[in-house]
Amino acid sequence: MIIGTLGPQGSFSEKAAKQWNDKAELRYYDDIFDTVDALLHKEVDYSIVPIENSIEGSITLTLDILMEQQLKISGEVIVQIEHCLLSKGKRSEIKRIMSIPQALSQCRKYIKKNFNNIEVHSTLSTSQAAKLALESKEFAAIASRESARTYGLNILDENIQDANENFTRFIVIGRTTPKPSGNDKTSIIVYLEKNRPGALYEILGEFANRGIDLTRIESRPTKKVLGDYLFYIDLKGHIEDRIIKDALDKIKNKVGMLKILGSYPVAK
Amino acid sequence: MIIGTLGPQGSFSEKAAKQWNDKAELRYYDDIFDTVDALLHKEVDYSIVPIENSIEGSITLTLDILMEQQLKISGEVIVQIEHCLLSKGKRSEIKRIMSIPQALSQCRKYIKKNFNNIEVHSTLSTSQAAKLALESKEFAAIASRESARTYGLNILDENIQDANENFTRFIVIGRTTPKPSGNDKTSIIVYLEKNRPGALYEILGEFANRGIDLTRIESRPTKKVLGDYLFYIDLKGHIEDRIIKDALDKIKNKVGMLKILGSYPVAK
Numbered sequence: 001m002i003i004g005t006l007g008p009q010g011s012f013s014e015k016a017a018k019q020w021n022d023k024a025e026l027r028y029y030d031d032i033f034d035t036v037d038a039l040l041h042k043e044v045d046y047s048i049v050p051i052e053n054s055i056e057g058s059i060t061l062t063l064d065i066l067m068e069q070q071l072k073i074s075g076e077v078i079v080q081i082e083h084c085l086l087s088k089g090k091r092s093e094i095k096r097i098m099s100i101p102q103a104l105s106q107c108r109k110y111i112k113k114n115f116n117n118i119e120v121h122s123t124l125s126t127s128q129a130a131k132l133a134l135e136s137k138e139f140a141a142i143a144s145r146e147s148a149r150t151y152g153l154n155i156l157d158e159n160i161q162d163a164n165e166n167f168t169r170f171i172v173i174g175r176t177t178p179k180p181s182g183n184d185k186t187s188i189i190v191y192l193e194k195n196r197p198g199a200l201y202e203i204l205g206e207f208a209n210r211g212i213d214l215t216r217i218e219s220r221p222t223k224k225v226l227g228d229y230l231f232y233i234d235l236k237g238h239i240e241d242r243i244i245k246d247a248l249d250k251i252k253n254k255v256g257m258l259k260i261l262g263s264y265p266v267a268k
Numbered sequence: 269m270i271i272g273t274l275g276p277q278g279s280f281s282e283k284a285a286k287q288w289n290d291k292a293e294l295r296y297y298d299d300i301f302d303t304v305d306a307l308l309h310k311e312v313d314y315s316i317v318p319i320e321n322s323i324e325g326s327i328t329l330t331l332d333i334l335m336e337q338q339l340k341i342s343g344e345v346i347v348q349i350e351h352c353l354l355s356k357g358k359r360s361e362i363k364r365i366m367s368i369p370q371a372l373s374q375c376r377k378y379i380k381k382n383f384n385n386i387e388v389h390s391t392l393s394t395s396q397a398a399k400l401a402l403e404s405k406e407f408a409a410i411a412s413r414e415s416a417r418t419y420g421l422n423i424l425d426e427n428i429q430d431a432n433e434n435f436t437r438f439i440v441i442g443r444t445t446p447k448p449s450g451n452d453k454t455s456i457i458v459y460l461e462k463n464r465p466g467a468l469y470e471i472l473g474e475f476a477n478r479g480i481d482l483t484r485i486e487s488r489p490t491k492k493v494l495g496d497y498l499f500y501i502d503l504k505g506h507i508e509d510r511i512i513k514d515a516l517d518k519i520k521n522k523v524g525m526l527k528i529l530g531s532y533p534v535a536k
Contacts, residue, residue, distance in 0.1 A: 033380070054494040057328055057487075061373070078494065101369050101390060105329070112301070122369060122390040167494040198476035200485065201469065208466035215495055217468065218487050219325075226322040226346065226435040227483055 002027060003172075004035045004044035008127040010143070010150040016077045016170040017048045031124045032061050036069065039173055046074060052169040052216075053081070055161065056102045062171070063220050063232055066189065066261055073187050073262035075172035083107055083161045084145050086130055086153035089137025094156075096121060098129040099142035107142055110160040127151075169267070177239065181265040184238040185215065188248070190231045191222065191257035200231065202254055206247045212237060238263040270295060271440075272303045272312035276395045278411070278418040284345045284438040285316045299392050300329050304337065307441055314342060320437040320484075321349070323429065324370045330439070331488050331500055334457065334529055341455050341530035343440035351375055351429045352413055354398055354421035357405025362424075364389060366397040367410035375410055378428040395419075437535070445507065449533040452506040453483065456516070458499045459490065459525035468499065470522060474515045480505060506531040 001021060006013035007028020013035075017026055024046075029035040032049050039047040051062045066073075083103055087094060096119040097104070097111060103126055104111070111120065123129040129141035130151045140156065141147070148155045192199040207214055216234040237244040239260060252258045269289060274281035275296020281303075285294055292314075297303040300317050307315040319330045334341070351371055355362060364387040365372070365379060371394055372379070379388065391397040397409035398419045408424065409415070416423045460467040475482055484502040505512040507528060520526045 052489075052494070054489050055491045057489050060325055120390070120392075122388075124388075163491045165492060165494075169494060198472075198479075200482070201472040201476040204466075204469040204472060208469040214468070216487070216497070219485055221320075221322050221325050223323045223431045224433060226320070226433075226437060229484070 001025070001046070002044045004029055004038040004047040006032065006035055006049065006125055008125070008131070010130070010147040011125055011127045012079055012081055012144060012168060013048060013050065013170065015144075015146070016050075016079045016168075019079060020048060020075060020077045020172055032059070032065065036065050036071070036173065039071065040069065046172050046174045048077065048170050048172050050168050051171045053102060053106070054165060054167045055106050055163050058218055059102070060220065063218070067220075067230065067259070071173050072175060072177050073171050073264055074174035074176065074178055075264045076185070076267045077170045077172065078267045079168050079170060081106070081161065081166040081168050082145065082159050083142050083166075084148060084155045085140050085157040085160055086143055086148045086151075087133055087137065087140035087156055088153060089140075091156050093137050094140045095119060095138040097140050097142065098123050098132055099126055100124070100129070103142045106161045106163075106166060109162040110157075172264070177262045178264055180238040180240050180263070183266045184236075184263050185234055185266050186237055186239050186244055186263040187232070187234050187261040189257070189259040189261065190233060190251065190255050192229075192231070193256045199254070203251055206250050207235060210243050210247050212243065212247055269293070269314070270312045272297055272306040272315040274300065274303055274317065274393055276393070276399070278398070278415040279393055279395045280347055280349055280412060280436060281316060281318065281438065283412075283414070284318075284347045284436075287347060288316060288343060288345045288440055300327070300333065304333050304339070304441065307339065308337065314440050314442045316345065316438050316440050318436050319439045321370060321374070322433060322435045323374050323431050326486055327370070328488065331486070334500075335488075335498060335527070339441050340443060340445050341439050341532055342442035342444065342446055343532045344453070344535045345438045345440065346535045347436050347438060349374075349429065349434040349436050350413065350427050351410050351434075352416060352423045353408050353425040353428055354411055354416045354419075355401055355405065355408035355424055356421060357408075359424050361405050362408045363387060363406040365408050365410065366391050366400055367394055368392070368397070371410045374429045374434060377430040378425075440532070445530045446532055448506040448508050448531070451534045452504075452531050453502055453534050454505055454507050454512055454531040455500070455502050455529040457525070457527040457529065458501060458519065458523050460497075460499070461524045467522070471519055474518050475503060478511050478515050480511065480515055
């Protein structure tokens with residue numbers, strides 16, 4: 001099995017891929033787009049990309065790709081994130097801090113408190129930031145402890161994220177839906193007709209009345225008109241469960257669009 | 269009246285502030301934090317910050333500040349966003365593109381198509397990007413048409429955002445709730461007890477059963493545990509309306525927390 005993930009080595013995505021399947025061959029890509037493209041072009045069997053962080057919220061790019069492409073979510077992995085400040089130089093020498101926008105945002109208070117008026121640059125991956133940090137003692141990267149080892153950087157500070165509990169949920173994207181495991185989740189996208197008050201309420205009723213547990217509900221703009229939303233909903237159960245199938249059949253007739261992203265085992 | 273907004277001059281936030289009140293004195297701040305701080309420290313009477321874009325979705329930083337601080341939303345403004353690529357150099361010379369993360373994201377396809385493998389840097393404001401673009405012919409900024417004039421840059425491309433309809437909604441933050449205007453919105457944050465299936469459904473029922481129209485519902489992580497959310501809800505009506513007051517009174521007893529952010533006239 002070949003898994004595509006965000007590279008380079010040492011990234012949190014690599015950690016997620018290994019956590020999901022430690023025997024698979026890994027291929028590394030520059031960004032979320034390229035990782036998904038690799039799956040679309042059949043270079044890999046699965047792609048693993050981040051979808052949600054416990055501090056920062058959704059990775060909206062991943063949500064948008066799930067809407068645009070015909071792919072299945074085949075699994076999920078939860079990884080604990082510990083950000084470190086890495087550099088070749090000393091703390092007092094740092095003039096620029098680099099990382100992915102999510103990491104910069106997760107360490108916002110730390111940066112504001114310790115490095116006022118510093119230059120902040122976003123990169124495509126935490127590992128790319130680590131690589132760039134090699135160029136000058138004035139540069140620092142926010143990245144994983146593993147990246148410090150991989151690139152030979154000093155760890156100036158550990159666990160610098162603003163909240164102690166920092167987890168990222170990754171999804172495994174593939175082409176098929178795994179069979180029920182006994183503890184599954186199903187992900188869907190629903191588009192409600194605009195300006196119909198109570199439409200979301202009706203949809204949620206189909207789940208509530210059947211005792212189906214929603215683990216997540218997230219709105220995203222349709223990108224057409226301000227105030228027009230798609231709803232991304234995760235629910236407990238497998239699409240092959242009678243009760244889930246019934247609820248989705250009812251919902252299909254009430255909404256502008258229902259896209260089933262897949263059913264997959266809940267992350268351990 | 270003094271209004272704090274994201275500077276420097278030429279920013280979309282300045283446009284929003286002028287659209288809301290074209291007679292007020294404007295003070296410019298570097299980022300959303302500083303703009304809100306100015307209000308907290310009474311340097312300004314109101315602060316205007318972006319909260320939602322029709323392509324990119326919520327400005328999560330603003331949502332988080334609304335949760336953390338005791339402030340009122342006193343109004344809203346909707347501004348049309350037209351991104352341009354600005355530079356001193358020619359299209360073929362560009363080696364680095366700079367802008368705020370939201371603008372970079374809104375022009376993602378344009379950048380990918382026209383400037384493959386280019387260096388992309390995020391800045392604190394579109395105007396800051398324009399200023400930096402003055403430093404080299406190899407730099408380009410994604411910013412407004414007004415910024416080209418303000419900083420003396422060439423417009424290499426116009427309307428480069430991926431979707432044609434691009435609007436940003438700004439909120440006016442103040443210390444008081446304006447009286448009912450006849451066409452108002454109320455914004456609230458609700459925290460549901462974790463792991464109680466159907467809780468969101470019950471809340472939405474209080475609105476649906478009273479015919480109250482929800483214009484927006486958005487989930488944000490509580491930043492404590494993955495899968496634990498706050499819901500930001502906008503609804504039509506004023507907190508002084510009997511029907512709204514009744515619904516919120518009922519909801520207060522059913523949720524872990526209800527925060528009323530304010531009632532304000534709907535943007536024209």
